[in-house]
Amino acid sequence: MKRKYYTNSYVGRFNTKILREETLKDGRHLVVLEETYFYPTSGGQPHDLGTIAGVKVLDVVDGDEILHVVERPIGLEEVECEIDWKRRFDHMQQHAGQHILSACFEKLYDAETVGFHLGDEYVTIDVTLDELTSAMAQKVEDAANELIYRNLLIKTYFVKPEELKNLPLRKPPVVDKNIRIVEIDGEDYSPCGGTHPKTTGEIGIIKIRKWEKKRANIRVEFVCGYRALADYQWKNDQINQVSNLLSIKDKETLDGVTRLYEELKDLRREVRKLKGQMLEYEAQKYYNMAREINGIRLISQIVTDRDLGEVKQLANKIVEKERVIVLFGVKGEKAQVSFSRSDDLDVNMNELLKEVIGLINGGGGGNARSAQGGGTDINNLENLLKSAEIILKNRYLK
Template sequence: MTEKLFYENAYLKECRSKIVDILEENGRIKVVLDKTIFYPEGGGQPSDTGTIDDLKVSYVYEDNGIIYHCMEDRPKNKNVICKVDFKKRFDYMQQHSGEHLLSGAIFTLFNGNNRGFHLGKDYVTIDIDIEHMDQRMVKRIENLVNEYICRNSTIETHMVSKSESKKFPLRKPVKNGLKNIRIVQVPNMDCCACCGIHVSMTGEIGILKILKVERYKKMTRIYFKCGSRALEDFQEEHRIIMDLSRDFSVDTCHIEDSINSERNEIKDLLVENKHMRQVLAREEAKNIMENNSSNIILKGYDRKKFDQIKLIASIISKEESKKCILILYSTLDNRVLFANNLNVEINCGKLFKDNIKDFDGKGGGNVHQAQGAFSVKDDVIKFSNFLYSSVVSTVS
């Protein structure tokens, strides 16, 4: 059994330990100590990292009371100095403690139960068995949690038996089969069984900010940040807001109005642009039909995108008086369109499938139409010419 110093003092950053055993498994070294400050992954909380004799500890886990410290290098000494990455440790303590208060507030206000907890590097979530939460509920929850934080109450831990645990106001029952139960309690705020480590006082959480809520498997998933994470998030969002305020030349309180105005203007311009594209496509389609006596048309564009080419092809294909085979390509985005509405047996998709890879392209289609994309300009031109030659020889 490894002595768990992190339970005795969660703020301990360094200790001296003795190596009990060193195992090697799949190229990974696992060190067992007589006592450790490294918290092993568990209870939704990731493991600590740090060093043993200045050698990196990348992951820590517990199995049958023994804590294994996963390392890349084997320590040389029997007696070693352990140092935990306390910045990461304290961050986890803030997030995990905030999660307890958040779960407690939801249980108090709406009788909602925490069904899942994830403490990751980039975000923290809990899953609550309430299918829908509106913004009014979210605001009430957030306000109550931060009220809890401001009380700066002591976060207590108790190691008790299963029978003794029944004396505590637990918000969810203890799992069966447990003999010794570690209870984390903040009086009048939250109380539940938990193996994680936490800050000593609620004030150390700093602040809790709910970022968003979403429906998840008939529950509600809540994303939130506490302490330093919440501060960094606010600082970044504030930077963005100030940049927008400068760009729009308005006070921060008028940014939303300016963005809405720009959005409406963009919508109008998009409608106008779509109309102009259709007008230009019709003109180009008319020009192609009037100036090409052949029913096999090959044409490339270096200033039209593929979407414009597809629009031109669509207009020509609908013209009953001009049945033809179209090979239109764009060197602006290196794509080609191949369409056949002639009464000739040419399978556009098969022709692509059998040959396009020879030109370093990708694409496909059906009997009547296919399209492909290429990395370089020369390949789309060569493949388009190949299609034209293939069609001419077939039609002839």
């Protein structure tokens, strides 16, 4: 079987014969062609897509022979094949861009590329650096794009193992036969079986998007060619929208957003302060309204349109005072309850909750000081609070 993608990455349509076709037990349909331009998943580069005799190619698997996983059986001997060219050329741009970027990292910072992944949206490489600053990244990016704009030839050829010593390889080959070299016109030599354009100019542009520490290395995320254009387009659109919203120039958006962010932090601090004051006032109000039974204040109240978290905060603020029990029911899309008591009382709120929570078809839990729960029977929330009051009066408030 001939792997024609090695010699010409630009063939998008070709005719050939089916040598073998079979259906596996797992239901997958496999086709082996006499020759193929379909690239299989290998070396960090994803497989091609397309059609064979109009039938979709779902996967291309590398091995002793290239296996084309197709949507359904084909049943023909002579077939016309078509490769998804947009996907193929995108992979060509990204893979060649990776060679250039890796070469620049090595040349400028002696950083070896030890990982490569070509994803659907972004490409990443792992380089042997302890850190990467913005200035370093920009220097690498500038050097990489300079190689692109020189429109250098990208050559591919096979060499024998004994010829390797004559080549300044950036990395050693992982195979010991059929060694294919991708050369960027004297600037970079890499053993590689992937698909690449004929010149660096076809890559268009390389843009480093971001990077992060990954174990002992730095993972660099970047895009090339049409991906870089798409990345610039959405970012430009968003910058323009933000600048219009703030009525400032596009180059001033960072300063404008930073200013708004600082103002928002100040406002949040002020809101927290005001909420704290309101909570103090509301807690005192409920405490003053509480019924007193044998020296213990009891608050039993249904509230609406309140978040359970806010209700718990309110209850906690109330029970900071001595000898008080708070039973809150929260009526919203579902029924929720919050039971709390002061530290100086010997009442187990978790046990109390578990005794009555079934009245609203619910569940919950907590500890002796406070417990929360919820259920679906909103209409029975009042009965739940009344039942909890009766238990408290009969068992604890005598």
